[in-house]
Amino acid sequence: xxxxxxxxxxxxxxxxxxxxxxxxxxxxxxxxxxxxxxxxxxxxxxxxxxxxxxxxxxxxxxxxxxxxxxxxxxxxxxxxxxxxxxxxxxxxxxxxxxxxxxxxxxxxxxxxxxxxxxxxxxxxxxxxxxxxxxxxxxxxxxxxxxxxxxxxxxxxxxxxxxxxxxxxxxxxxxxxxxxxxxxxxxxxxxxxxxxxxxxxxxxxxxxxxxxxxxxx
Amino acid sequence: xxxxxxxxxxxxxxxxxxxxxxxxxxxxxxxxxxxxxxxxxxxxxxxxxxxxxxxxxxxxxxxxxxxxxxxxxxxxxxxxxxxxxxxxxxxxxxxxxxxxxxxxxxxxxxxxxxxxxxxxxxxxxxxxxxxxxxxxxxxxxxxxxxxxxxxxxxxxxxxxxxxxxxxxxxxxxxxxxxxxxxxxxxxxxxxxxxxxxxxxxxxxxxxxxxxxxxxxxxxxxxx
Numbered sequence: 001x002x003x004x005x006x007x008x009x010x011x012x013x014x015x016x017x018x019x020x021x022x023x024x025x026x027x028x029x030x031x032x033x034x035x036x037x038x039x040x041x042x043x044x045x046x047x048x049x050x051x052x053x054x055x056x057x058x059x060x061x062x063x064x065x066x067x068x069x070x071x072x073x074x075x076x077x078x079x080x081x082x083x084x085x086x087x088x089x090x091x092x093x094x095x096x097x098x099x100x101x102x103x104x105x106x107x108x109x110x111x112x113x114x115x116x117x118x119x120x121x122x123x124x125x126x127x128x129x130x131x132x133x134x135x136x137x138x139x140x141x142x143x144x145x146x147x148x149x150x151x152x153x154x155x156x157x158x159x160x161x162x163x164x165x166x167x168x169x170x171x172x173x174x175x176x177x178x179x180x181x182x183x184x185x186x187x188x189x190x191x192x193x194x195x196x197x198x199x200x201x202x203x204x205x206x207x208x209x210x211x212x213x214x215x216x
Numbered sequence: 217x218x219x220x221x222x223x224x225x226x227x228x229x230x231x232x233x234x235x236x237x238x239x240x241x242x243x244x245x246x247x248x249x250x251x252x253x254x255x256x257x258x259x260x261x262x263x264x265x266x267x268x269x270x271x272x273x274x275x276x277x278x279x280x281x282x283x284x285x286x287x288x289x290x291x292x293x294x295x296x297x298x299x300x301x302x303x304x305x306x307x308x309x310x311x312x313x314x315x316x317x318x319x320x321x322x323x324x325x326x327x328x329x330x331x332x333x334x335x336x337x338x339x340x341x342x343x344x345x346x347x348x349x350x351x352x353x354x355x356x357x358x359x360x361x362x363x364x365x366x367x368x369x370x371x372x373x374x375x376x377x378x379x380x381x382x383x384x385x386x387x388x389x390x391x392x393x394x395x396x397x398x399x400x401x402x403x404x405x406x407x408x409x410x411x412x413x414x415x416x417x418x419x420x421x422x423x424x425x426x427x428x429x430x431x432x433x434x435x436x437x438x439x
Contacts, residue, residue: 010284026387034430036251037390041242041415051243052232065239071219072247082251135229153228182226189229 024088031079039079042088045073049156050096056151057100057141063107064100071099093156094166095147104144136186146181153178177192245328266291342398345409349425354400355435358411358421362396381429389422389431391415399426407432 020042030038047068054067074095082091139147154165163174235243246370273350295335334380386394398409400423407423423433 022392025414026385027390029382030387031389033384034420034428035388035390036248036431037414037420038387039251039308040244040248041390043247044240044416047243048232048234051235056230065243069243070245073250076247076250077252077408150226150236151230152225155232157227164335185226192272194367 007068025084026088028079028082028084028088031058031083034080039076043075046089047072050092052073053093053096053151053156054100054103056139056155057097057144057148058103058107059136060090060107063103067100067103068096070102071096074099087162090158090162090165093152093158097152097166101144101148115136134189141188142181142184146177146184150176150185151179154182242412275433300322339394340396340411342396342411344352345400347401349403351433351435352435353404354402354409354423355421356410356434356435357400358396358398359396381410381424381426384429386412387428389424390434391420391422398439402433405432411437 022038024042024045027038027045028043030066031042049070050071053062055061055064056073058064059068074094078095082088092114142150148167149163151165152158153160157168160171160174160178164171167174221418234240340362342358342361345354346358348354349356381388382394382397386392389410389412391410392415394410394412396409397410398411400409402423406426408424408426408429409421411419411421419437421435421437422431422432423435425432
């Protein structure tokens with residue numbers, strides 16, 4: 001787990017950090033037995049990660065929040081059936097991924113133009129905002145099955161067998177989807193970066209013209 | 217090596233900022249409201265019928281009788297202990313502040329069948345807190361009893377491990393450790409009361425169904 005939302009996870013060897021908190025397996029067992037405080041702790045611990053996965057699979061921020069909510073509800077309703085045969089995080093990411101894919105399917109039934117699904121109304125000119133929009137635009141151009149595999153590998157940090165388990169596809173398919181998804185994403189990010197530079201140049205040019213008009 | 221570097225670059229590009237606290241709390245609260253217990257307006261109230269209906273209630277009464285028997289045994293077997301009357305009224309002996317990871321049941325397994333027994337150790341025995349009408353009243357009773365007892369730890373060992381709820385370990389109640397144990401009647405329902413810190417640092421009292429060990433009510437203690 002490499003991103004900012006990382007949480008201590010004993011299963012990944014982060015023993016020092018995990019020692020300070022109750023581990024996932026114990027909390028999951030307690031939650032499965034009906035302990036609401038344990039479930040609440042788990043949800044609070046993983047809400048950011050669930051949201052991150054949904055955000056990158058769904059791409060649109062509002063839809064991602066809806067998918068996150070659906071995922072957390074699904075976890076609440078399904079925790080009693082979690083049998084501990086897989087890591088809690090693997091089960092959690094499967095739920096999150098399914099919620100995000102369900103949200104995509106719901107959205108596909110709504111006749112909405114692609115640009116309207118992205119957060120393009122944000123003002124340009126801010127570097128961070130432009131970079132975020134570039135990532136969203138690039139992700140939106142990557143086929144869903146490739147995008148999902150890349151998100152689970154490069155954002156959720158799952159290994160190939162875990163991704164195969166989450167997506168229910170063979171290992172070779174996972175490797176292929178990740179390779180092709182990364183390639184597509186890099187190409188799109190390059191394109192979006194070039195497009196962003198063009199937009200920035202146009203904004204500067206427009207500002208210079210407006211200022212000249214104003215001074216005249 | 218070059219591939220690994222590209223992976224990190226993609227990971228950095230894909231990183232998503234954390235949710236703001238309000239949004240996260242709202243999402244969690246909404247999800248928790250979908251909990252099977254939370255869905256029923258009377259679920260958290262004392263005397264509410266748990267899944268299992270009358271059978272559950274009957275098991276609860278049976279468990280209360282077992283607890284009574286344990287209490288009686290402690291009274292009989294600890295006549296030399298000046299605190300025995302109070303201590304023996306607690307349903308179980310003290311649990312250990314040991315690692316929850318090692319003491320709680322494996323996910324998906326029947327906790328009281330497959331899980332290792334919870335190690336008894338020092339904790340405050342609250343005894344029977346009597347009948348209380350609400351969770352807040354239960355919190356007040358616990359606070360008063362803790363102050364009266366000076367949070368004096370009880371002796372380790374004893375028949376307390378017979379209590380299934382304590383044997384499940386603190387994590388089963390959402391606690392990091394169990395610092396105090398007692399019983400009470402919440403409304404009309406007999407409950408086991410476990411007290412301890414949560415992973416978030418709150419000092420929480422948890423009222424459990426003696427039969428199923430399901431959480432009936434929680435109350436945050438002050439101080």
